[in-house]
Amino acid sequence: MRVNEIIELFQSKGVKATPQRISVYEALLSLKHPSAEAVLERVRSILPTVTVATVYNTLDCFAKAGVIERVLTVDNKMYFDTNLSRHYHLYSEETHEIQDFYDNELSELIRTFIQNRKIPGFELKDVKVQLIGNIENY
Structure with missing residues (x-):
């Protein structure tokens, strides 16, 4: 997914497109069902100064807006999914x-x-x- 497509997705869900949010979403796309920690690690490889709070708040914002879904596993660990189709x-x-x-x-x-x-x-x-x-x- 290209940046302009990500921005269009955000706009359709009422989410402001910031460089940090775009980076978080790109990390989500590249990792497939990642944990917040994995997203943080990937984003920090691009934006070293991004904070833990920024990543967690962005993931929460995305989930509330319907940009991603949360996946809670039986071991009580949270993962995230960009695939919003029925599956x-x-x-x-x-x-x-x-x-x-x-x-x-x-x-x-x-x-x-x-x-x-x-x-x-x-x-x-x-x-x-x-x-x-x-x-x-x-």
């Missing part, structure tokens, strides 16, 4: 690696199941699934 996550307990998994049939199965249950007072808005195991060569 699920395969999480490796051994390596802590996260990979995207696409399955429209699973999506429809879950939605239909929940709708048929008619849970009082509950309206399904989204489905987040994390499959936990060990990833070999997916």
Whole structure:
């Protein structure tokens, strides 16, 4: 994704495009499901004076604006995802690696199941699934 595309994305989500924010987003794109610490390390290789607070605040801003999604794993560690299309996550307990998994049939199965249950007072808005195991060569 080029810088002008990142700026357009930010504008569409109401996020101000600053050099630090652009660098954080570029780091997110290059790392695939990174932790905040990994993002900080990558950004500091480009902008050595960026602060921890700037990176954490930027990640929070992005998540609240819908630019990225947070991915909380079973080991209670937060990762971030720039892929906003409908997908699920395969999480490796051994390596802590996260990979995207696409399955429209699973999506429809879950939605239909929940709708048929008619849970009082509950309206399904989204489905987040994390499959936990060990990833070999997916």
